[in-house]
Amino acid sequence: MFGRLNHVGVATPSIVRAREHYAGLFGTAAVGEPFDLAEQGVRVCFVDAENTQIELIEPLDDASPVAGFLARNPAGGQHHLCFEVGDLDAAIAQATAAGARVLGSPRIGAHGTRIVFLHPRDMGGVLVELMEAPDGGH
Ligand code: CO
Numbered sequence: 001m002f003g004r005l006n007h008v009g010v011a012t013p014s015i016v017r018a019r020e021h022y023a024g025l026f027g028t029a030a031v032g033e034p035f036d037l038a039e040q041g042v043r044v045c046f047v048d049a050e051n052t053q054i055e056l057i058e059p060l061d062d063a064s065p066v067a068g069f070l071a072r073n074p075a076g077g078q079h080h081l082c083f084e085v086g087d088l089d090a091a092i093a094q095a096t097a098a099g100a101r102v103l104g105s106p107r108i109g110a111h112g113t114r115i116v117f118l119h120p121r122d123m124g125g126v127l128v129e130l131m132e133a134p135d136g137g138h
Contacts, residue, residue: 002083002091006111006131007046007053009080011069015045015058018076022047022054034058037110042066044110055082055110080117082129088114091130 012018015034023031026047034045034056041064047054057079059067069079085091092102101119109115109131118128 001094002085002130003133004084005052006082006084006133007055008078009055009057009082009127009129010076011057011059011066011073011079012076013058013070013074015043015056018056018058019045022056035110036060039107040064046110080127080129082115082131084133085130086133088116088130088132092116095130 010018019031019034026049030048032046032048034043036043038060041060043058043060045056047056057066059065059070061067066079070076088106092106095118096102100122103117103119106114106116109129111131111134113132113134115129115131118130120127
């Protein structure tokens with residue numbers, strides 16, 4: 001089953017400007033350092049909210065899927081929700097049995113554990129990331 005909300009993904013055309021914005025809202029200590037996920041074509045930066053995180057995402061180039069999102073939403077915006085799961089393979093089997101399409105195969109995500117995305121058309125219009133929790137889930 002799906003577990004806790006790990007983060008909300010927010011696409012932005014500028015992580016530099018987005019970090020300033022979120023530092024003003026949550027304080028500078030809550031805003032992490034950006035780093036590149038070259039395999040996924042994005043630079044990311046996590047912001048700590050009290051009960052979850054916000055994942056700022058900026059495309060590294062025009063080939064990134066996030067570049068297409070920003071073409072449709074130039075100011076940026078909410079991109080995906082990430083839920084923790086204890087066993088990613090079991091969660092994929094569950095989601096697939098329920099009719100959800102899995103986008104690609106599992107890969108290593110921004111938190112260093114395996115992740116996969118589910119098609120928004122099968123998830124009520126929301127792009128959903130499933131992330132294997134480091135401690136085996138909740
Ligand atoms: Co994410």
